[in-house]
Amino acid sequence: MKSAVRDAGLSALVALGLFAPLIGLVTENGDHGLELRGRPLAAAAVVVLVFLGRLLMLTRAAHIAPPVVSGPSPAMVRAGRALAPALLVFALVLPFGGSRYYVDLATLVLTYIMLGWGLNVVVGLAGLLDLGYVAFYAVGAYSYALLAVNFGLGFWSCLPLAGILAAFWGVLLGFPVLRLRGDYLAIVTLAFGEIIRIVLNNWVSLTNGPNGITGIPRPTLFGLRFSMDGGEGTFAGFFNMEPETIQRVIFLYYVILGLALLTNWFTLRLRRTPLGRAWEALREDETACRSLGINVTNTKLTAFAIGAMFGGFAGAFFATRQAFISPESFTFIESATVLAIVVLGGLGSQLGVALAAIVMVGGLELLRAFLSFLADQMGSPIFAGIANELPLYRMLIFGLALVVVMVLRPRGMVSTRTPTVLLVARGQG
Amino acid sequence: MTATLSLGGVSSFYGAVQALRSVDLEVNPGEIVTLIGANGAGKSTLMMTVCGNPRARTGTILHEGHDITNLPTHLIMRRGIAQSPEGRRIFGRMTVHENLLMGAEAAGRTDTPALLEEVLALFPRLRERAGQRGGTLSGGEQQMLAIARALMSRPRLLLLDEPSLGLAPLVARQIFGAIRELNQRTGLTVLLVEQNAYQALRLAHRGYVLVNGAITMAGTGAELLARPEVRAAYLEGAHA
Numbered sequence: 001m002k003s004a005v006r007d008a009g010l011s012a013l014v015a016l017g018l019f020a021p022l023i024g025l026v027t028e029n030g031d032h033g034l035e036l037r038g039r040p041l042a043a044a045a046v047v048v049l050v051f052l053g054r055l056l057m058l059t060r061a062a063h064i065a066p067p068v069v070s071g072p073s074p075a076m077v078r079a080g081r082a083l084a085p086a087l088l089v090f091a092l093v094l095p096f097g098g099s100r101y102y103v104d105l106a107t108l109v110l111t112y113i114m115l116g117w118g119l120n121v122v123v124g125l126a127g128l129l130d131l132g133y134v135a136f137y138a139v140g141a142y143s144y145a146l147l148a149v150n151f152g153l154g155f156w157s158c159l160p161l162a163g164i165l166a167a168f169w170g171v172l173l174g175f176p177v178l179r180l181r182g183d184y185l186a187i188v189t190l191a192f193g194e195i196i197r198i199v200l201n202n203w204v205s206l207t208n209g210p211n212g213i214t215g216i217p218r219p220t221l222f223g224l225r226f227s228m229d230g231g232e233g234t235f236a237g238f239f240n241m242e243p244e245t246i247q248r249v250i251f252l253y254y255v256i257l258g259l260a261l262l263t264n265w266f267t268l269r270l271r272r273t274p275l276g277r278a279w280e281a282l283r284e285d286e287t288a289c290r291s292l293g294i295n296v297t298n299t300k301l302t303a304f305a306i307g308a309m310f311g312g313f314a315g316a317f318f319a320t321r322q323a324f325i326s327p328e329s330f331t332f333i334e335s336a337t338v339l340a341i342v343v344l345g346g347l348g349s350q351l352g353v354a355l356a357a358i359v360m361v362g363g364l365e366l367l368r369a370f371l372s373f374l375a376d377q378m379g380s381p382i383f384a385g386i387a388n389e390l391p392l393y394r395m396l397i398f399g400l401a402l403v404v405v406m407v408l409r410p411r412g413m414v415s416t417r418t419p420t421v422l423l424v425a426r427g428q429g
Numbered sequence: 430m431t432a433t434l435s436l437g438g439v440s441s442f443y444g445a446v447q448a449l450r451s452v453d454l455e456v457n458p459g460e461i462v463t464l465i466g467a468n469g470a471g472k473s474t475l476m477m478t479v480c481g482n483p484r485a486r487t488g489t490i491l492h493e494g495h496d497i498t499n500l501p502t503h504l505i506m507r508r509g510i511a512q513s514p515e516g517r518r519i520f521g522r523m524t525v526h527e528n529l530l531m532g533a534e535a536a537g538r539t540d541t542p543a544l545l546e547e548v549l550a551l552f553p554r555l556r557e558r559a560g561q562r563g564g565t566l567s568g569g570e571q572q573m574l575a576i577a578r579a580l581m582s583r584p585r586l587l588l589l590d591e592p593s594l595g596l597a598p599l600v601a602r603q604i605f606g607a608i609r610e611l612n613q614r615t616g617l618t619v620l621l622v623e624q625n626a627y628q629a630l631r632l633a634h635r636g637y638v639l640v641n642g643a644i645t646m647a648g649t650g651a652e653l654l655a656r657p658e659v660r661a662a663y664l665e666g667a668h669a
Contacts, residue, residue, distance in 0.1 A: 248595060274530075277534065280520070280522075280537075290482065293505075293511075417522055419526070
């Protein structure tokens with residue numbers, strides 16, 4: 001007990017060091033510019049909370065076994081099986097129940113799910129650690145933007161082109177790094193991601209540099225535009241509806257949902273082919289693959305190409321949704337976020353990636369919405385205050401969530417691997 | 430008759446270190462040939478050189494009369510050669526069934542159901558374990574899996590690198606028994622690299638002794654077993 005108190009005291013001390021400046025001090029607009037104001041009570045409250053929490057953890061830990069990494073219980077398996085269809089149904093009906101804010105948020109989450117699924121091919125299945133995935137996202141986005149703005153091509157005809165171009169760059173990256181593994185591969189891919197961004201930033205005559213490309217056309221539904229005039233050839237005009245922005249927002253949502261589902265379907269199918277199995281074998285043991293007669297070079301290149309292709313699709317969608325792109329959207333933090341989604345979700349698990357994307361991209365927003373809701377319901381200014389300040393602590397919460405998941409589930413949220421073939425039928429004589 | 434595998438004057442290097450010195454070796458169809466020698470003699474290197482990694486710097490390697498010396502590894506393995514590598518190297522996270530499929534698919538075979546039936550008939554234990562992850566098998570079962578995976582490409586030449594490594598004597602004998610049965614029943618040609626010289630020489634039709642990367646002795650299994658220098662160097666303490 002005594003050592004527990006001392007340990008908790010130490011934790012509280014660390015918390016004091018962290019939170020005294022983070023929470024204990026705020027800047028406010030005063031008469032002479034910014035003024036520093038102290039919030040000793042709030043900081044003290046957090047420190048006490050940490051002390052008590054640690055104490056509770058230590059005293060209870062004696063009775064609770066540490067989390068064991070083992071197979072899931074049957075109940076969990078059943079829940080997992082129901083989870084994927086439930087999520088799908090939820091995704092399909094979401095636009096009809098949610099406000100524009102939620103549809104926009106869901107669109108963002110789906111973009112990351114798609115990126116996660118794309119990167120999952122490279123990192124999760126083939127085991128090639130790629131820290132520059134955003135490069136292919138950028139290639140896809142700029143491919144569509146440049147083709148549309150310069151040649152007047154539409155979204156649907158550019159989508160395959162964006163995918164092909166990104167796949168081409170995937171192969172181009174793949175060649176020099178074929179011999180690299182692990183950390184070294186990660187560094188080179190990281191550099192590749194940065195190179196693409198810096199080229200986009202500086203090749204002003206082609207990409208308009210940091211000012212970006214504006215006026216990227218929106219996608220059409222079988223030739224019907226989503227414009228606000230409601231005239232001939234528009235979605236609203238065709239269906240005799242009042243033109244509303246939400247129609248376009250919902251359409252975009254379904255476009256990315258379709259693209260993401262396509263990615264998922266394609267990946268799941270590929271996993272069951274010899275190529276897919278070769279990827280997974282490659283992740284486990286490259287030497288063994290070679291000794292079996294697998295063409296390791298081609299196997300790696302196809303993984304890079306297919307992963308990059310999905311990144312390119314997602315990039316084209318990003319460009320058409322935003323109608324504006326600039327190199328600023330393709331920084332390293334995007335690569336890191338997508339990689340974190342794949343690792344958190346559990347390498348190779350499609351469901352895990354989806355869950356991780358929801359938590360990482362949508363989680364904070366949902367938490368904020370929930371707190372605002374609580375504040376409204378209870379009329380409590382504390383909740384309202386937390387809700388308003390929450391975005392400031394974004395990275396802190398991010399980091400905390402990452403650490404918690406990795407401590408509790410070191411192999412990702414969904415760490416079980418589904419075999420690609422069913423059991424052999426037993427020969428009965 | 431064309432030899433299944435024929436090495437002529439093969440030398441290979443790891444950087445500046447010479448691992449094989451002008452090795453001549455021949456494996457004829459239907460034979461079990463074993464390669465014995467101390468740790469670091471170059472046994473595994475020889476096997477890997479046949480597979481093209483490292484490449485032979487001098488000499489030629491012929492497979493059924495075709496020069497495979499400079500062929501890429503995956504093309505060598507698709508010529509009807511299969512390898513069970515040192516340390517087994519099965520895919521631990523994949524099921525036994527998937528491991529076996531890898532052996533067939535990697536070599537470009539499409540008749541997997543028939544091959545699977547054949548291989549599982551040879552190793553019934555693997556049938557029981559078909560849905561289990563490879564990493565959960567015992568050492569002996571993993572070795573069976575490694576051999577079975579190699580057999581899934583229905584090779585004409587099987588390269589086995591230390592199949593008895595880390596196995597209890599009884600299990601090792603079972604593995605050797607399976608190799609003999611395969612050879613007698615199907616006429617499969619086998620090149621076997623072994624530390625366990627006594628068992629290997631008893632199993633093999635012919636053997637080679639490798640010392641410091643060069644072949645110093647060759648002969649039938651029985652001949653080599655009877656040679657005093659072989660007994661002194663490799664069979665000391667073995668039940669002879």
